[in-house]
Amino acid sequence: MADITKNEVIHMAKLAMLNLNDQEIDNYTKDMQEILSYAQKINQIDTSNVDETIGVAEQKNIFRKDEIIKFKTREDLLQNAPSQEEGMFQIPKVIN
Numbered sequence: 495m496a497d498i499t500k501n502e503v504i505h506m507a508k509l510a511m512l513n514l515n516d517q518e519i520d521n522y523t524k525d526m527q528e529i530l531s532y533a534q535k536i537n538q539i540d541t542s543n544v545d546e547t548i549g550v551a552e553q554k555n556i557f558r559k560d561e562i563i564k565f566k567t568r569e570d571l572l573q574n575a576p577s578q579e580e581g582m583f584q585i586p587k588v589i590n
Contacts, residue, residue, distance in 0.1 A: 498526045 503523045507514045514522065565571040568581060577584040 498523055498530065 500519055500523050503519050503526065504514070507519070507522075572578045572581070572583070575583045
């Protein structure tokens with residue numbers, strides 16, 4: 495893998511519209527080279543025996559099944575309301 499040059503850091507800084515001084519350019523050059531070296535090490539790891547994963551948890555859908563429940567009266571429905579007023583669900587005010 496090729497080393498990151500100061501000219502490449504200057505070019506990336508211009509693309510990002512950053513004004514870097516000489517010390518910052520040196521620091522970024524060193525830091526970016528270390529990042530790319532680490533990425534190269536990661537690329538060399540043998541993952542041929544590792545199963546593919548899409549997440550760290552093995553849980554499947556943990557949501558409950560939606561079920562339609564028909565209530566006979568409004569009062570039965572409002573039993574589920576944490577708060578009610580004048581026969582309606584009362585919710586916190588969301589608009590000032």
